[in-house]
Amino acid sequence: MRSVFIIALHDLRVTLRDRSAVMWMFLLPLVFATFFGLVMGGSAGAPTDATAHLTVVDLDGGPMSRALLAELQDERLEVVELDPDEAAASKEKIRTLIIPEAFGHAVLSGTQSILRLEKEPNTSAEAALVVQARIVRAATRLIGRMISAESNGIDLQISGLPERSEAPSMVTVETSFAGRRNTAPSGFSQSVPGHATMFVLLIALTYGASGLASERRAGILRRLVTSPVSREQIIAGKILGRLVVAGLQVTVLMGVAAVAQKFTNLDFGTGVFQMWVVLMVYAASIAPLGVALGGWFNEPERAANVGLLITMAMAAFGGCWWPLEFVSRPLQILALALPTGWTMRSLHGLTSFGHTLGEITPSLGILVLFGFLFTVLAIRSLRVE
Amino acid sequence: MIKIEGLQKSYGEIKAVDGIDLEVHDGEIFGLLGPNGAGKTTTISMISGVLKPDAGRVTIDDADIWLEPKKVKRSLGVVPQEIAVYEDLTARDNLSFWGSLHALRGKNLRGRIDDALGRVGLADRADSLVKTFSGGMKRRLNLCMGLLHRPKFLLLDEPTVGIDPQARLSILEIVREVAGAGTTVLYTTHYMEEAQELCDRIAIIDHGKILTIGTLDELTRQSGEGEVLKLIGSFDEMTATRFLSGVPGVKLLRVMEDTAMVSVRTDGPGLLAVLPSILESDLTIDDVSIQKPSLQSVFISLTGRELRD
Numbered sequence: 217m218r219s220v221f222i223i224a225l226h227d228l229r230v231t232l233r234d235r236s237a238v239m240w241m242f243l244l245p246l247v248f249a250t251f252f253g254l255v256m257g258g259s260a261g262a263p264t265d266a267t268a269h270l271t272v273v274d275l276d277g278g279p280m281s282r283a284l285l286a287e288l289q290d291e292r293l294e295v296v297e298l299d300p301d302e303a304a305a306s307k308e309k310i311r312t313l314i315i316p317e318a319f320g321h322a323v324l325s326g327t328q329s330i331l332r333l334e335k336e337p338n339t340s341a342e343a344a345l346v347v348q349a350r351i352v353r354a355a356t357r358l359i360g361r362m363i364s365a366e367s368n369g370i371d372l373q374i375s376g377l378p379e380r381s382e383a384p385s386m387v388t389v390e391t392s393f394a395g396r397r398n399t400a401p402s403g404f405s406q407s408v409p410g411h412a413t414m415f416v417l418l419i420a421l422t423y424g425a426s427g428l429a430s431e432r433r434a435g436i437l438r439r440l441v442t443s444p445v446s447r448e449q450i451i452a453g454k455i456l457g458r459l460v461v462a463g464l465q466v467t468v469l470m471g472v473a474a475v476a477q478k479f480t481n482l483d484f485g486t487g488v489f490q491m492w493v494v495l496m497v498y499a500a501s502i503a504p505l506g507v508a509l510g511g512w513f514n515e516p517e518r519a520a521n522v523g524l525l526i527t528m529a530m531a532a533f534g535g536c537w538w539p540l541e542f543v544s545r546p547l548q549i550l551a552l553a554l555p556t557g558w559t560m561r562s563l564h565g566l567t568s569f570g571h572t573l574g575e576i577t578p579s580l581g582i583l584v585l586f587g588f589l590f591t592v593l594a595i596r597s598l599r600v601e
Numbered sequence: 602m603i604k605i606e607g608l609q610k611s612y613g614e615i616k617a618v619d620g621i622d623l624e625v626h627d628g629e630i631f632g633l634l635g636p637n638g639a640g641k642t643t644t645i646s647m648i649s650g651v652l653k654p655d656a657g658r659v660t661i662d663d664a665d666i667w668l669e670p671k672k673v674k675r676s677l678g679v680v681p682q683e684i685a686v687y688e689d690l691t692a693r694d695n696l697s698f699w700g701s702l703h704a705l706r707g708k709n710l711r712g713r714i715d716d717a718l719g720r721v722g723l724a725d726r727a728d729s730l731v732k733t734f735s736g737g738m739k740r741r742l743n744l745c746m747g748l749l750h751r752p753k754f755l756l757l758d759e760p761t762v763g764i765d766p767q768a769r770l771s772i773l774e775i776v777r778e779v780a781g782a783g784t785t786v787l788y789t790t791h792y793m794e795e796a797q798e799l800c801d802r803i804a805i806i807d808h809g810k811i812l813t814i815g816t817l818d819e820l821t822r823q824s825g826e827g828e829v830l831k832l833i834g835s836f837d838e839m840t841a842t843r844f845l846s847g848v849p850g851v852k853l854l855r856v857m858e859d860t861a862m863v864s865v866r867t868d869g870p871g872l873l874a875v876l877p878s879i880l881e882s883d884l885t886i887d888d889v890s891i892q893k894p895s896l897q898s899v900f901i902s903l904t905g906r907e908l909r910d
Binding site for chain 2: 219222223226229230233234434435436438439440441442443444445446600601
């Protein structure tokens, strides 16, 4: 067993000595994930944390409606106030809050006044819910101020609402989403898992395969066979070597994701650790494929080129480039024939649909089966000559 | 002792090794001499457990390499024909990896690495990347890897291919030292001079078969070849060939413009009888040198062609 670890750690050392490999392992996945995350919708933040746009049409214009506007400004809302005509003509608006005429009078007289939130078609329902919750919070704070003033003997009908004090609000409203999100991943919740999945495969099938082919061409595999190490140990060491490389890559990438989540509004759903677990299972499943590929090709360059082609195809059809939820049914079925498809399915489950590790265990089981299949291929293909 | 019995290996219709039997005795340097494609590397590969023979067996100290591979391989040092090193690692890193596979570790491993690098003259380049080495230095490192675990048996497959004469001499010297320390060496080469200078016994191999085995003296005696006469003068190739072929007790080895080589057969009238008849012929001979019989003449007498063919 010791020999297996020696071979595996040696492979890690050889890979890390290659600067281009290090760049492709760590730097480029981050660059690609960031770029495509921004291009494909930006923040993967939870709806409760997102900064939302809100257009306000104040038909009342009185002190009470202005006080409500001030409270709205305190929420994480980008508030743009427009008059009714401007609002009707504006193409920028996404959600519009209509404060009705005589809003202030109705509030002070204790009669119902209805605030209307209009959502443009084809805009995010979740974001609308976020805005709605924030409007409720702002309105609740406003009501709190009114209660506070009246309890201090101020007649709001005569004196109006006093300025906001520094004292803590009487009422605090905490809002969070119950249940699961059910929208297709976008932005970083697609680009981070997608690019992590693709680049782990890329390293295993290009550097992993060409490295093995290079060792055979240089006679290193022949020499390895002459050392007191069995053929089984060599195969296990080579597979473990690719797993160690992929594992390090996954750990670094998910470490960066965890830090990003901590210090920004990025949110990866169930958790980065759970993503790490999925990606480690995935790394274990594809590591032997790199060995098999290295066994099939004598020329390192050819092994790397074929590895690249396979990576691109498996990434595209497995949902690394775009969410599988967007593609046609036949392509969704095709993705199930690929380890990348099952990995992205699992990761989307964690990041976008609130699944737990327990719930995605069947998908991980499929990845383990892929690992067995690729191990058989690796055993059959590894040649020293 | 390395014992090889009835070893065979075919690739399709081609018999790369065709029933080889030989024994390499403890402490000797045994040469396997033959042209490219003769079956030397295939033989070494089967001895070292890289290739499984179609038939026959290899035992090293009475242990069969295919039945007790780990035991046998612990006592084997193999230096392949290829420079099987990691170019992007340092010499020390390369040795550390191979030493670890031979269960060397810690202080012992570090000591062995320093010792082995010193032995092949690479101590001052221990921490340099191998890709910065010259061809000769890489060859020495390649050799060093086979010596690191101080094997009882060392298999060297053409370890001097493609290097300059100085580097070659250096490697031969190292092999002599290793053998002097008690290591049994099996050395394949297609360079006659190397086999002649280095080896205690030599087997000549061609087309996968051992043609003959023995010390240099035994081989020359077996072949019936005596001294080699090198004649330099003014003669054309055809005339020289016609005349020298007809001289009793002489075997024509090679004729080129102005130069001819013949060997004096040990079963003929002898050098003193042959030489006057050549010098008194119509050939204009300006210079005659007498060389001791060499493997070249033995090889020609056994195969009918020169080794480089």
